[in-house]
Every structure is written in structure tokens, then in C-alpha cells.
Amino acid sequence: MKTDPKLETAIWVMTEVMNWSMDKDYFTGMVVQRGEEDNSTFVFLLGGRYIKSIMNKDYTHAVSFAVPKTRTVIYFE
Numbered sequence: 001m002k003t004d005p006k007l008e009t010a011i012w013v014m015t016e017v018m019n020w021s022m023d024k025d026y027f028t029g030m031v032v033q034r035g036e037e038d039n040s041t042f043v044f045l046l047g048g049r050y051i052k053s054i055m056n057k058d059y060t061h062a063v064s065f066a067v068p069k070t071r072t073v074i075y076f077e
Helices: 005-020 026-030
Strands: 031-034 041-046 049-055 061-066
Touching: 005 026, 005 049, 005 061, 026 031, 026 041
Parallel strands: none
Antiparallel strands: 031 041, 041 049, 049 061
């Protein structure tokens, strides 16, 4: 499956240019969650919507809108 070049450029701007090329680190302000193991998954908050981006092994991206979910956890110390 071929990825749209406009999508790839948009993700590149969000993950690279906004991180190191601007006067302010806009990337950190937009990231809601990062993948715990390899940082290949990011969830961004943009315009009140959550966008989930997963970087594939061939450096293409799978992007979709996401909805936050909560989970109740009971534990004892």
C-alpha cells in the first residue's frame, strides 16, 4: 500500500521540523502520548482532535483519528 506523499510530508513536519527547527518546541506541546518501547507511535492533540500516527518499518505512516479511553485500575500496596 502506497502512502500519500502529502500525508508523509505532514507527519515529517509534525515530528521533525516542529521539534528542532522552530523557535519554540511545538512538537512537545502537541504530543499527548508516545509509544513506550520504540517511539514509533505518537498521539497528537490538534484542533481539539486526537491524531494517532504509527511509523511502519519502511518509514511510512498509518494515521487515524483517535478517541481517548479510560480504564479503572484497582491495586493494593
